[in-house]
Amino acid sequence: MSDHSEAPVAPVEAHEPPYYMAVFTAVRTQDQSGYSETDARLEDLVKDVPGYLGTDYAQSPGGLAITVAYFRDAEALAQWRCNAEHRSAQKRGQAEWYQSYTLHVAKVERSHGFTRAHVPPSPTAG
Template identity: 60%
Template sequence: MSDQPVGPVPPFEPPYYTVVFTSLRTEAEDIGHADDGYDETGARMDDLVASVPGFLGMDSARTPGGLGITVGYFRDEEAILRWRGHAEHRTAQKRGRAQWYEKYVVHVAKVERSHGFERGDDLVRG
């Protein structure tokens, strides 16, 4: 993805929502050009989602074996719907199904509690 900081985003004041996107990448040799444009599209999606009103932040990780987990944090369901319906995001989703992903699952959940810890910080936030 783009130049995201390493580490979790801070806790937010609940309630808010998460969208958990868990994916398994296709293998490049099986598709022939599976990586074609993936990183560029991912960076573009990072920029676009950050501009959605109500977007709070995102955590993302990928294993060497191709399993990826991205958790997006949104203030409300309307923000999720704005992101879900964004034209460029819809185009990237179609390309992902056709080219980049073997499979994926999306979970949407309402967060009712949130807290965090940071070494050197006496307070637990949230």
């Protein structure tokens, strides 16, 4: 997906299993005309899917982009998969934006998270 540079740097929170995740890994082509606009539109659309839990994004220095979308159940994932605008973007991606990609769908059976507590600096630290 896009650079997501404005997104907060935090993973999607752990949810109570079971739930589903779709892992999309891609290498993009040089011509990305229209990609950012389509990506932004899809980000807005997926938020309207009942059961959508969030999305994590990462990109390697070598250009591998990874998008992991989480859904409460298989029905929510199927609703997203069948969304007409999403399907249209998939076709355009194959035709223009992606050199290669893979999609993995998995049922999450275990999930937990950690967030370091913020510790204010000591007033005597100098």
